[in-house]
Amino acid sequence: MQRARRWQWQRIEGIQMSEFKTIGKNEQRVDIRSKVLGTAVYAADVNLPDMLHGKVVRCYEHAHARVVSLDLSAAAAVPGVVKVLGPKDVTSKAFNKSVIDLMASESTAQMLGDIEEQHIFTDHVKFYGDGIAGIIATSEEAAEQAAALVAVEYEPLPVYLTPEASAAPDAVQFTDQKPGNLAFSLPDGMFPGGQLGWGEVDQAFEGADLVIEDTFYTPKQKQCQMEPNSYVALYDDEGRLNCWMSSQMPKLVHEKLARLFEMPMSQVKVTQTVVGGGFGARLGMVMEPEVCAMALAVPGRPVKLQQPREEDWLTSPSRHPSRYWMKLGFKKDGTPAACDARSTNFKGGYYLDGSALASTTGFWLQGMYRFDTLRYKGDSYFTNQPVCGAFRGYGNPQTNFVLEQMIDRGCAELNIDPLEWRKKWHKQVGDMSWLNATPYTSCALDECLDQGAEAIGWAEKRAKYASQTGTKRRGIGVSVGNHTSGAFPMILEQTTCTVRLNEDASATVLVACSEIGQGSHTTLRQIAAETLGLPLDDVRLDAGDSDANGFDIGAHASRTLYVGGTAVMKACEDAREQLFARAAKLLQTSIDELDIDENKQIFVKDSPDRFVSAAKICRDGSFNFANPQTGELEGEPGQIQAYVSYKPDNNSPPFFSTFVEVEVDTETGEVDVLELVSSHDIGRAIHPAICEGQMEGGAQQGLGMALMEEIYFDDNGHVTNNSFTDYKMLGASDMPKMTNILVENPDPYGPFGAKSVGEAGLVTPVGATANAIFQATGIQFTQGPITPEKILQAIKEKGLSYT
């Protein structure tokens, strides 16, 4: 892999780059051995004595129906069944499995119109696989056999698979809280006129030399995280509700469970096990309410709930499918005069994070280019489909697919090089960022584009492919994007961190940040070790225990390193200062004169022969601080501990670009992705290999969204490809030659200058791939994913021939 760096020798947070001990190094991941050896304990690996097994009875007959009658008696009679649960046997409280409503302030959530309308078991089936009852048995087999014997009478309801269908005036209402099945539209109170943007858009179109418009569709894509959701819950003999789970957001789930079951948070303990991938699929609760309701029904006995992949597919959220209309106006010289857009999202059966997606889709739109005027409207309608929620990129890949294709269409009409256009018109430092509230703090997108273009040979290939013959046609495309590092101030980002120096001056860092495979515990540990001045092996992170860990909002919005990392850094700075203060006293000097070496000796910088070991200071603080005869203090008593509750001041968006080269077989419509080059302005690479891993993994999902991934439905709303046999993602051998370029341009706010890279990698491969296909075939595809079937059909319909 090629990696380019742009070093900037500047002081960041008082530490000069050349002094870094671990920042920027590819340290061994903290979790790699157990994951490779298979000893890591995932939620499904949790087995407790006397454990029972839960099963949710699901409706596979209808995608929309009312339960007229439910007879659980035959199920209850199955040997091994301990309890059967209908809707009335569990809490009747409504809830919202998403946690978005907790992430913004209460007034904001109210203004957005977030609702709670889900129930543990429903009598109004809203999607294929909705849960209607529960079985608790001594084995998974018995539970499944019992579930098959539940006798249900349904009243089938019309199935709505599009916003238009569910918005019809006579349509059955999904919830009385959202009339017209309009789950969400940008509220007037927050966004005047129910829209984002600026300027007189209509007027600007009148003055434009070129106006283009089209309507796109972006598919319902599944995260396909490796580990299906699994849980164990136990309502223990002391009246405490325990839940072992793998949510990305353990602290918010903790709060939601306590609220749902009306227990003090101290009486609910949440343990986050090793998490086998997130990508948004666990951003909030998935099956936590169900398993906890089951555990409460059988006090003293643990209940495990795990579902086969096909069931997990239906019950965990996916990306929102989106219908996305866009109209752009340009001046002859390429000046982007106007952008008008509307995305209408297929919400699925329940509201969840209904307010967020239609908003962020527009945020990414307004954050990218210096349009003279811009207007965006967004809404979501309930549909009889499995729920939609967070998925890596959160609306950004959708916008990228649409906006970047439209830009290329405009450039083609105006005969402007799409790379040069982007360099000229992308937003820069000082321009308003995606929320249109805070300015961009750093931007090295030009550098990304220059390095990426050089790496893939943009200029030569773009020119070469402009005129070609033969049935196989090549094309090269570019796409740019930016994302966010946490979502402050829209979302109230916060992370608490406690650092404890042990009696040997090793450090335990307590922080609830989630390691969901993205490597955050490795990079947070690097930040802690670097800041404390301790060897990496002396630092340990302790996370995932709701008793031990303080608040952290969770792994979302690419915020863990940026917000969590700063929290860790600040707590470690405090701990280091306390340690140095004691050393300064002993060495009769000031803190500023001290440094710490690799053997944990704190020494006076100007006279290194004056030193004291950090271990001695810590040991004396616990064991050796007073004269036992006189009681006189001999050292400084007390363990060194530091605590911060940190909220960021910004969201330092990373900028990035992707170049994709494809070869399209015009006789079969097959797309061979030959090469992909992504370059990211990441501020600082704390761990370059982890950054590259994020970019490559993101590219795999981005290419998948562009080329093949989509959940299918039949006319009855039944999902027809909820398995890895029928839903395909790119495998290792399908991936193109890839080059990752890390452009390091330290951000003034991020820890050590770092910005996010978690979600970003998925975004630009989407638009770049579509644009490469556009150059290769001369056709723009508005309906994602761009499958061989669609390509061949388009070639046929347009009567094109390639010889």
Next chain:
Amino acid sequence: MSTRVLTDFDLVLPGSLSEALDILAQNGSAVTVVAGGTDILVAMKAGFKADMVMSLTALPDLDYLDYDASSGLRIGANASIAQVVDSADVERHYPALWQAAKIFATPQLRNTATVVGNLLRGSPAGDCCAAVAALGGSLTMASAGSTRELDIDDLWVAYGTTARADNELAVELKIPAPAAGRVSAFKRLTRVNEDLAKLNVAVSLQMDGSTCSDVRLAMGCVAPTMIRLPSAEAVLEGSELNSETLEKAAAAVQEDISPIDDQRSTAEYRRGVAGVYLKRAVEQACSIA
């Protein structure tokens, strides 16, 4: 939907061929025969129920793959796809079969799945099925007291259904030795590399200069079973192989196929690429020769 319930069944592991045939004679349709198990185990996870599963694992001497220049290729019922890939004889004399085996499923499945099992599964998408249908050959069907040779052309009778009688066991696949000038090839289209075919095609032709004869063309995923392409074969049979005849053959394929829409592709697309892929397979066969 997958099931966690594995229903009760008898697992029988015959130690000899005669024992296996006796079991089949006595239990007939109640027996599900398993060689590699890569299809049956997946089916059982999806709810397929078997009363009796007869595994061939303990049967001695059925994992052979032998080639003889005069009598041809013999593949035993327990021979894996990986053995085909490893065979230089198959690579040289039966390119269609070797090419199909080479990209068959995944390495793990190639190590476990058997060639004969792939044929007996009766799927219209089987990659080895296409190759063998084009190469021609026969299966030795043994039953207690008798043995018959079943021509590959007569094997598949309906979707997932073969001409195997309930008391029969397919013990060996025979493919005749190719005459000088015989060429063959296999090609397929998939969504991703490691996948079931959305269309596969295999061709085998006797070339005399540029004239072809004894043309055998097979295509999968375009009908309820793997099929031969009689109309396209008729175009090519005895004719000079050139771009014109190839185009005609490619056009004639439309008369032979009846594809449907499914999770992997559409009928329209399959119709759109069938001729193209047939042409490419013939070109590939001739370029190797």
